[in-house]
Amino acid sequence: MKFSVVVVDDHVLLSQAIVGLVDSFDKFKTLYFCKNGQELVDKLISPKNIPDIVLMDINMPILNGIETTKYLKQHFPQIHVLALSIEENENTILKMLRAGAKGYLMKDTKKEILQEALLEIMEKGYYHTNTTTQILVGQLTKKTDQVALKEREIEFIKQACTELTYKEIADVMFLSPKTIEGYRDSIYEKLSIKNRIGLVLYAIRNNLFTP
Amino acid sequence: MKFSVVVVDDHVLLSQAIVGLVDSFDKFKTLYFCKNGQELVDKLISPKNIPDIVLMDINMPILNGIETTKYLKQHFPQIHVLALSIEENENTILKMLRAGAKGYLMKDTKKEILQEALLEIMEKGYYHTNTTTQILVGQLTKKTDQVALKEREIEFIKQACTELTYKEIADVMFLSPKTIEGYRDSIYEKLSIKNRIGLVLYAIRNNLFTP
DNA sequence: AACAAAAGGGGTAAACACCCCCATTTTAAT
DNA sequence: ATTAAAATGGGGGTGTTTACCCCTTTTGTT
Numbered sequence A, B: 001m002k003f004s005v006v007v008v009d010d011h012v013l014l015s016q017a018i019v020g021l022v023d024s025f026d027k028f029k030t031l032y033f034c035k036n037g038q039e040l041v042d043k044l045i046s047p048k049n050i051p052d053i054v055l056m057d058i059n060m061p062i063l064n065g066i067e068t069t070k071y072l073k074q075h076f077p078q079i080h081v082l083a084l085s086i087e088e089n090e091n092t093i094l095k096m097l098r099a100g101a102k103g104y105l106m107k108d109t110k111k112e113i114l115q116e117a118l119l120e121i122m123e124k125g126y127y128h129t130n131t132t133t134q135i136l137v138g139q140l141t142k143k144t145d146q147v148a149l150k151e152r153e154i155e156f157i158k159q160a161c162t163e164l165t166y167k168e169i170a171d172v173m174f175l176s177p178k179t180i181e182g183y184r185d186s187i188y189e190k191l192s193i194k195n196r197i198g199l200v201l202y203a204i205r206n207n208l209f210t211p
Numbered sequence C: 001a002a003c004a005a006a007a008g009g010g011g012t013a014a015a016c017a018c019c020c021c022c023a024t025t026t027t028a029a030t
Numbered sequence D: 001a002t003t004a005a006a007a008t009g010g011g012g013g014t015g016t017t018t019a020c021c022c023c024t025t026t027t028g029t030t
Helices: A012-024 A037-043 A065-075 A090-099 A111-124 A130-141 A151-160 A166-172 A177-191 A196-205 B012-024 B037-043 B065-075 B090-099 B111-124 B130-141 B151-160 B166-172 B177-191 B196-205
Strands: A003-008 A028-034 A053-056 A080-084 A103-105 B003-008 B028-034 B053-056 B080-084 B103-105
Touching: A003 A012, A003 A037, A003 A111, A012 A028, A012 A111, A012 B012, A012 B111, A028 A037, A037 A065, A053 A065, A053 A111, A065 A080, A065 A090, A080 A090, A080 A111, A090 A103, A103 A111, A111 B012, A151 A166, A151 A177, A151 A196, A166 A177, A177 A196, A196 B196, B003 B012, B003 B037, B003 B111, B012 B028, B012 B111, B028 B037, B037 B065, B053 B065, B053 B111, B065 B080, B065 B090, B080 B090, B080 B111, B090 B103, B103 B111, B151 B166, B151 B177, B151 B196, B166 B177, B177 B196
Parallel strands: A003 A028, A003 A053, A053 A080, A080 A103, B003 B028, B003 B053, B053 B080, B080 B103
Antiparallel strands: none
């Protein structure tokens, strides 16, 4: 009996190609593939559609990889999620692992590694490359001042990634310009940045804003 | 006799998967794959490594898809380049086509389309989806004020995508602050932007700067 | 010599960054 | 239940940086 795999990725060509790869492995076969997390969630209603492993992209429209993984962890904890993403920063990888992914494969993975990862996940329940481990360790040694941005601040940051002035941002957020400046000042402090350019770069690097 | 294909992409897993797909097509077989343009250029020194078609990613380290395509157009005009990229903006697609690519496949391509594209390129010499055509047409109707940025201005824009002040940028570029402001003013005019945030966004969207 | 870029400059008002402080509301601890 | 402590929204003032004018000198090309 082969283990069943589902591929969830909005890059159809990549999905289909991965399906081909997986099917070439001895112990694995693909059930189907989805273009986003919502499609997967819909599919899972039928018990025959429940796989052993989900190969999950992170950046997807509608329902992204992180949210989808959280959902699976809650409703289908028996499904192993292996994150498989093209190019992500460390923060995103961490979010994915925190959401419950059992492993993370980066873009420069070889197909042999993919097979190895699938096997190890079925045997041991997890798979971590040296790189992933290094990132995790690096994150631990790094200051744990997990910058906690509030909802309102995040909304402000998004607005700050435009050509609007702070006064205009205050208008669209129905707040006093002074409050906006207050947000800005405390955010600058938290993120150790000096000006709005730094803020924009932070927002982009942390997926608060996509240019 | 099958047509030969080479895959050039820094995403090894994707490359290997594409190789699998291509080999499953009747009329095509892959010769090898490369992780960047430089690798390809090196390979092509040997005549037996010259393929009929190159499936080329755009964003790659060392030698990117656009530069590589330009090189091929000059030195190996008989090789057909089919751009195959994950997610790009219209501008990049255009640059790729201008560099000499015979077609462009987007991320949501199905494998049947890939085969169709390969066939059509060998038969007609080009392949263009409706989407690509639409972009081209849209670009034509759009104002042709192709913003011509000078070398020095581009260098300045890159520096402007940091937390440096203009004075500091002037220092690192060995220019007077006033000259820098002059650059800025003329760029703002050309790009119809109002402040440095707009400049940063432009730079990112046009790959002058990668956050 | 003629002309066009490129580089540099002065001045001004708006926007921004960075201080200080205060009132109310929420949350947490006693 | 009471109180302390955050969190939230707002304000005053100041110096710096930006944005946007209009203008001069230097440099390079033909």
